[in-house]
Amino acid sequence: MRDDLxxxxxxxxxxxxxxxxxxxxxxxxxxxxxxxVVIAAQFLWVLFTAKRNDKxxxxxxxxxxxxxxxxxxxxxxxxxRPFPFDDFPSATALIDDSVAEVxxxxxxxxxxxxxxxxxxAEKIEPAITETEEAVDDAVDATSETGVxxxxxxxx
Numbered sequence: 232m233r234d235d236l237x238x239x240x241x242x243x244x245x246x247x248x249x250x251x252x253x254x255x256x257x258x259x260x261x262x263x264x265x266x267x268v269v270i271a272a273q274f275l276w277v278l279f280t281a282k283r284n285d286k287x288x289x290x291x292x293x294x295x296x297x298x299x300x301x302x303x304x305x306x307x308x309x310x311x312r313p314f315p316f317d318d319f320p321s322a323t324a325l326i327d328d329s330v331a332e333v334x335x336x337x338x339x340x341x342x343x344x345x346x347x348x349x350x351x352a353e354k355i356e357p358a359i360t361e362t363e364e365a366v367d368d369a370v371d372a373t374s375e376t377g378v379x380x381x382x383x384x385x386x
């Protein structure tokens with residue numbers, strides 16, 4: 232256990248990530264201020280013109296996606312560093328990231344679904360067999376009763 236701790240503490244990648252996390256925490260704080268300005272500007276634009284400003288909409292979407300990417304990096308959900316280490320997000324970047332995550336998760340989801348299906352089949356199979364046996368018994372009992380009734384009518 233102590234060797235693992237020593238290795239982790241000595242791992243330069245972890246310390247480098249801390250530096251990047253601190254930088255992105257500062258960028259995140261500044262970006263929030265910029266987003267508030269964009270929100271206020273868009274509100275005022277709509278208030279005075281009764282229309283949305285498409286450039287502000289696009290930039291607001293990109294900025295929100297950038298903030299989301301920072302959140303994901305800071306929370307260890309991804310190792311992919313946001314802008315400036317990657318492209319600044321496009322207006323559809325969040326959708327593209329979601330599609331990529333679903334594609335990566337698809338084999339795992341299929342495997343889990345197959346496991347769940349197998350477990351369900353294992354639980355259901357005895358119940359089906361029991362039900363079939365009960366139906367067979369009922370049919371047999373009905374047939375026997377019907378035969379006895381027919382014999383009484385003939386007799």
